[in-house]
Amino acid sequence: xNGMLEAVPEPEAKSAALPGPRPLFxxxxxxxxxDLYSYVAGLLRDRVAAEDVTALAFERAFRxxxxxxxxxGSARGWLxxxxxxxxxxxxxxxxREVPAIEPEEQQAPGSVAGTVIDRERRADLLAxxxxxxxxxxxxxxxxxxxxxxxxxxxxxxxxxxTNVGTRLSRAMTRLRSALETDGFASNEEVAR
Amino acid sequence: MSxxxxxxxxxxxxxxxxxxxxxEPGFTERLDQAVTDHFPPEWADEAALGKSGDGGIGTLAExxxxxxxxxxxxxxxxxxFAGLLFVVAVTAFDSRWLGDEPRDDARGxxxxxxxxxxxxxxxxxxxLLESSPDTAGATAPGDPNPATGAGIRLGPESLRATxxxxxxxxxxxxxxxxxxxxxxxxxxxxANEVVEVTDDHNGIVMNSNVTDGxxxxxxxxxxxxxxxxxxxxxxxxxxxxxxxxxRSQELTxxxxxxxxxxxxxxxxxxxxxxxxxxxxxxxxDGERAAIEQKIRWERQEKRWAEARLNKLERRADYTPVALxxxxxxxxxxxxxxxxxxxxxxxxxxELLGVAAGVVVLALAVAIPIGIVxxxxxxxxxxxxxxxxxxxxxxx
Numbered sequence: 063x064n065g066m067l068e069a070v071p072e073p074e075a076k077s078a079a080l081p082g083p084r085p086l087f088x089x090x091x092x093x094x095x096x097d098l099y100s101y102v103a104g105l106l107r108d109r110v111a112a113e114d115v116t117a118l119a120f121e122r123a124f125r126x127x128x129x130x131x132x133x134x135g136s137a138r139g140w141l142x143x144x145x146x147x148x149x150x151x152x153x154x155x156x157x158r159e160v161p162a163i164e165p166e167e168q169q170a171p172g173s174v175a176g177t178v179i180d181r182e183r184r185a186d187l188l189a190x191x192x193x194x195x196x197x198x199x200x201x202x203x204x205x206x207x208x209x210x211x212x213x214x215x216x217x218x219x220x221x222x223x224t225n226v227g228t229r230l231s232r233a234m235t236r237l238r239s240a241l242e243t244d245g246f247a248s249n250e251e252v253a254r
Numbered sequence: 255m256s257x258x259x260x261x262x263x264x265x266x267x268x269x270x271x272x273x274x275x276x277x278e279p280g281f282t283e284r285l286d287q288a289v290t291d292h293f294p295p296e297w298a299d300e301a302a303l304g305k306s307g308d309g310g311i312g313t314l315a316e317x318x319x320x321x322x323x324x325x326x327x328x329x330x331x332x333x334x335f336a337g338l339l340f341v342v343a344v345t346a347f348d349s350r351w352l353g354d355e356p357r358d359d360a361r362g363x364x365x366x367x368x369x370x371x372x373x374x375x376x377x378x379x380x381x382l383l384e385s386s387p388d389t390a391g392a393t394a395p396g397d398p399n400p401a402t403g404a405g406i407r408l409g410p411e412s413l414r415a416t417x418x419x420x421x422x423x424x425x426x427x428x429x430x431x432x433x434x435x436x437x438x439x440x441x442x443x444x445a446n447e448v449v450e451v452t453d454d455h456n457g458i459v460m461n462s463n464v465t466d467g468x469x470x471x472x473x474x475x476x477x478x479x480x481x482x483x484x485x486x487x488x489x490x491x492x493x494x495x496x497x498x499x500x501r502s503q504e505l506t507x508x509x510x511x512x513x514x515x516x517x518x519x520x521x522x523x524x525x526x527x528x529x530x531x532x533x534x535x536x537x538x539d540g541e542r543a544a545i546e547q548k549i550r551w552e553r554q555e556k557r558w559a560e561a562r563l564n565k566l567e568r569r570a571d572y573t574p575v576a577l578x579x580x581x582x583x584x585x586x587x588x589x590x591x592x593x594x595x596x597x598x599x600x601x602x603x604e605l606l607g608v609a610a611g612v613v614v615l616a617l618a619v620a621i622p623i624g625i626v627x628x629x630x631x632x633x634x635x636x637x638x639x640x641x642x643x644x645x646x647x648x649x
Contacts, residue, residue, distance in 0.1 A: 091289050096277060103275035113281050114311045120285065121293045121312070150642040184273050191270075197647040206270035234263060241266075 087127050090137045091120060097208045101142065102149050104203030107192060115152050119145035139217025142208060146200070146218055153196065190240040198233035205230055295320045343612045344605075424509040427569040428482060432492055432577045433500040438472035440496065441465075444579050445474045447495045452478050455488040460574075470582035478575040485573045492577060499580065508566050515563035522556030 098119060103112035123130075123141050130140055191199055204215045212230070216223045277285075288297040298311055298320060311317075436444050445464045452459055457480040464474040480488045485503075493501055529549045536542050 099277040100274040117285055118311045124293050150645050153645045154641050187269055187273050195647040196645060206267055207274040238266060
C-alpha cells in the first residue's frame, strides 16, 4: 500500500454494500480489491489473467465512477458487475478451460489458509470447483471468494435475489457431489 | 439429518472461504499505485499487465486511449480533425456551388456579355418578360398606355431575335436607359468615350449635357440614337465605359400602327386615283372644284400617313438610348474598389449560408450512418450479452 491509500481509513467490508451516500472510489477499492481478485481468480482459474481482469475492472470502474448511482444499488455490486463482464469477456476470448490454480501458487507468505488447510485437501477442493460449470463456479466464487451477499450478487449478475439463492444452493450441492463422487476428500476432511 | 446437512454446508462454505485465492503482494502494490495515480495512460505497462493476452488489457478503444495519452489528448485531436474536415467541406462546397456565379457588385458588372444579363438596380435577371403579340398594342414607342401600346422588357436573346422586325414579321421599337457611375474628375473622359462608342456603332448623339462640379453634382446626360441592328453590342460597350449602376431596355410592338399607316396610305392612293378618274369625266366647273378639293384633302391625309409610317420605320430602325453619368453615391469607382463593411456582411452571410448548407448535407449523410452505427452497436451489445451467457453454460 502506498502512503495515500494508507491514509484512507479502512472501511468496513459491508459498509460499501449498503445503499446510501456515495462512497469514495478509494474506499471501494480498498474494501474490494482482494475480494474482487479472489472472485475473478476463482472464475477464471488463471492467476495472470485474474490480475489483468482485476486491474481492468478497477480501471473501468474508475473511468465510470461519475456514472455510478448509489440509489440503483451498492457500489460493490456495481463493481463486481463490471468485473464479471470483463471476466466473461476473457473466457469468451479464450473459449477454453484454463488450468486450475495450483495450490502452491496460491500460497502467499503468511497466508492463514496455508496454516489451516492442508495443501492436498485444498487442491481437492479447488479441483472439485474446477469440475463445476462456469455458471455454478461463478456463484460459488461470488459468494465465498468475493464475499458478496445474495443482494449484491443479484446486482452484479442481474438475477433476482431469490434466483441467486436457488442457483447458489444448486452449485453447492453439485460441488459437494463432486467432492464425494469423484474421489476427492470428504467435506469434513476438507473442513478440518 | 437436516442438521447434518446444514453443518456440512457450513463446513464447506468455511473451507471455500479459507481456500480463496489471494493476490500476490507485488500485484497489489502495482495496482495500489495505479489507483493512487488515477490510472495514467502508461499504468498498464508499468504494472506489467497484459502478459496473458495479446500485448495489452481491455478493449481496442481502451488500449488506443492509453496509447494516445488518455482522453485529454484524444478529444482535442478528434475535434481538430472534425473541424479541419468541416473547413475543407465548406471550402469545397463554396468553390463547387458559388465559384462560377458572378458577383452582384459594381466591379462584377463592368461590361461583359455574361454580366449583361443582370440589372444591378433591380437585382433580378434581365428580360423576364417577353413579347406577346396578343397583348402588344399599336402605339408610339414608349407609350405606357395599355390601350394603345405595351412596353415590354426583353433580354438580349429576345432582342437578337427581334432586331428591326420581330419574329413572325412583327415590327418592334426599342428604348434603352443606362446609368453609369464615375468620379467627378472622370466625367469628361466618360462623356468622350460615350461619343466614341456611339460613332463606332454608327449612332447619333441627339443631345448631350456635361456638368462639372463636386461628387453628386457633376455628371452628364446623353440622348443617343443607335441603329437597332447594333443595339446589343452598343449597350454592352456603353455599359463598360464606367461603373454600371442601372440598365434597362424596353421593347414596344409597333406592328399594328405600322400596318394601319400602310393601309391608310393605300386607301388614300386609291381614293386619289378614283377622284382623278372622276375629275377627268367631270366638266362642270363647280363639281371639278369640289373634286379637286377632295383630292387635296386626300393627298394631305396620305402625306400624314406616310409621315407616321416613316416615323414608325425610323423607330424600328433606330433605338433611342438615354445615358446618364452620375457621380457620388454608394457605388462610385473608388468606393467600389475597396472592400467595406457591407461587403463583409454580405460575405459573412454568404459564408454562413454555405456553412448551413454543409451542415445540412453533413446531417443528411451522418444521420443514416448514425442510425446504422446505433443499430450495429445494439446488435453487438446483444451478441456480447448472449456470448457471455453462453460462456456461463448456455443460459
